[in-house]
Amino acid sequence: MFRRLLSVFLILALLLCTLPAQAATLRNGSRGSEVVRLQTVLKEQGYYRLAVDGKYGKGTIAAVRAFQQANGLKADGIAGPLTQGKLYQTSGSGSPGSSSGSSAGSPAGTSAGSSSGTAAEPAAGSAVRINAVKLQSGSQGSAVRDLQTVLKSMGYYNMEIDGKYGRGTAAAVKAYQRANGLYADGIAGPKTLGKLNSTAGSGSSGSSGGSSAGTSAGTTAPSSGEPGDITTAEKLETGSTGEAVKDLQNKLRYIGYYTGSVNGTFDAATREAVIAFQQANSLAKDGIAGKKTLTALQSKWAESKKNAGSVPDEAAVFLNRMALESGAACGTLVLSRDGKTFLTWSFGGVNEKTCFRIASITKWVTAIGLMTLYDQGKLDLDRDISEYLPFKVRNPAWPDTPVTARMLLSHTSSLSPDTNVYKPNWNNIGVNGYDPIFDESIRPGTKHVYADYNGALFGCLIEAISGESVQNYMSRTVFKPLGLTAGYSPNFLPAGTPTKDTLLPGGRVGLSVQSDRAAAYNNTADPRGNNGYTVGRLYINTESLTKLAQMMLRGGELNGARILQRETVSLMEADQPGLAASDYGLSNVRHSQFPRGTWYGHQGRYSGLTSNVYYQLDTGITMALVMNGYDYQLENKIVLPAVTLLRNMETLEKLCAQ
16 A cells, blocks of 8 residues: 555656746846746747847837737747747747747747748659758859759759759748848858758758748748849738748848838838838828838948948848947948958948047047157156146146056046046146146056046157157057058048047937038147047047057057057056055956956947947957947946947857858
């Protein structure tokens, strides 16, 4: 009897252990490991594209809502038991391009019987295996023939199987990649070939068991291997379905307006994206994609594709969304690793060669020039700068405490952040209360307070010590050796150099290049009069900023040109002995809150323009970013677009490595 009771008890215990646990409801504000799991699976299935941070915010809500809409659930953005159950049930088979039967759960899955307009699916069961590592335009032979055969069996390729990797094959590969969550570059690399080989025996990727439901994951493969064209549609609106709707969703997604499922159904999320696009482009905000809206969308998409150049589609989607959310009028980004650029991206009519008045990155660049004098033994970082300059620099409240170059470079000099007088009467400072530049409550060296006037004195020191204008000295020792396009006035830029005005939020001109060209520039060594140029007036482009960051990353040398000694670069990155602690180094800020190591560099902000240049020793990556004409927001004193990039740098790097 006891043994029978024990057996029953063990069976019941086993059953209880195998029953699924009731999932806790996750919603806005939830945090922790369950949110991490949710974000991870949503990301695997293509709904979530932000950092997996365990914080249930707007991005997670939008991803959950998109999943719910695609799976017939109440689209409230709350991950309750039903939503989680459906999500985790499909996590092994519902990712984009899954080959396991039904496409339920895929962000672009289509239900059986969808009127998407595609022909019936070819017979499944091709046993052909593609024996190759990489195939691309120009490849020939049996492996290409096998590739074409498999793609044809899946409905992506309808041309002659000739073993030649031409435009038709590349288009078919690109369509397959889009449909399966791969990077749509038209090159059959290891991931694409691996996916093809794994699904070759089960018919079209993501199809519903060989039915005529159409392929999953974003673009059903028409005969041309390209998605349906919105320019053939007269009007798309709520309730519309088919290839033109998929193309509408794809193009809205590419330029940043749509984050939902690319499913060929004009649903509420699609309508919201259309309205947002219409509002941004001065069109009637009716949520109906008529001819005017479709024509404008086609134009914006084509422009964005052209600007993106060779940037993989998924990386461009991420960047375009970032730009749209910022509200910036234009911007440009260059990323490099180990001295080689792996991403160049721009929008709004500018590019990596466009020179901007770069704001406070001027201080970072000028500090590099100032430190060349340190390398030459002409500048003692701890010597009273009054001994170099033709005027005495003293905080009136601390007349016996010298101000040093190390204090200027680390922003511990007690100069006031509220200073707006760039040419004070140095002889009268401290007389009858006259003090327009110091914070008299701070003893020099005891507190880090970022102040523009520190940068003003960088140029004064360069001119006083070198006997050259700051422009001529920087050009001789930094700009020309590195091949930079840079100048403290636009008049020093080479003829034909593209430039851009500093824009206010909304795109209005705040500071025009023309007015800077018309302004007089004293290109002589005049440390008393020239102390305003080096605060924020440098013109430079992201291509040149990238070279400077690469030089710092390599310990002061780039392409055979040594600008600084390796020990000097390390000194600029470090805490400064005897001074107040900060993350500033010597005009080289440290940011250690991001993945994979500390970033070094500087930020600039003026009016609606922001600029960021950083390098990461641990990965060998550099970033140069300019965003112009927007009402920027900050997180830990860094503008949000830069924060977004630094947090997701590994993802961007992987996207671009495919």
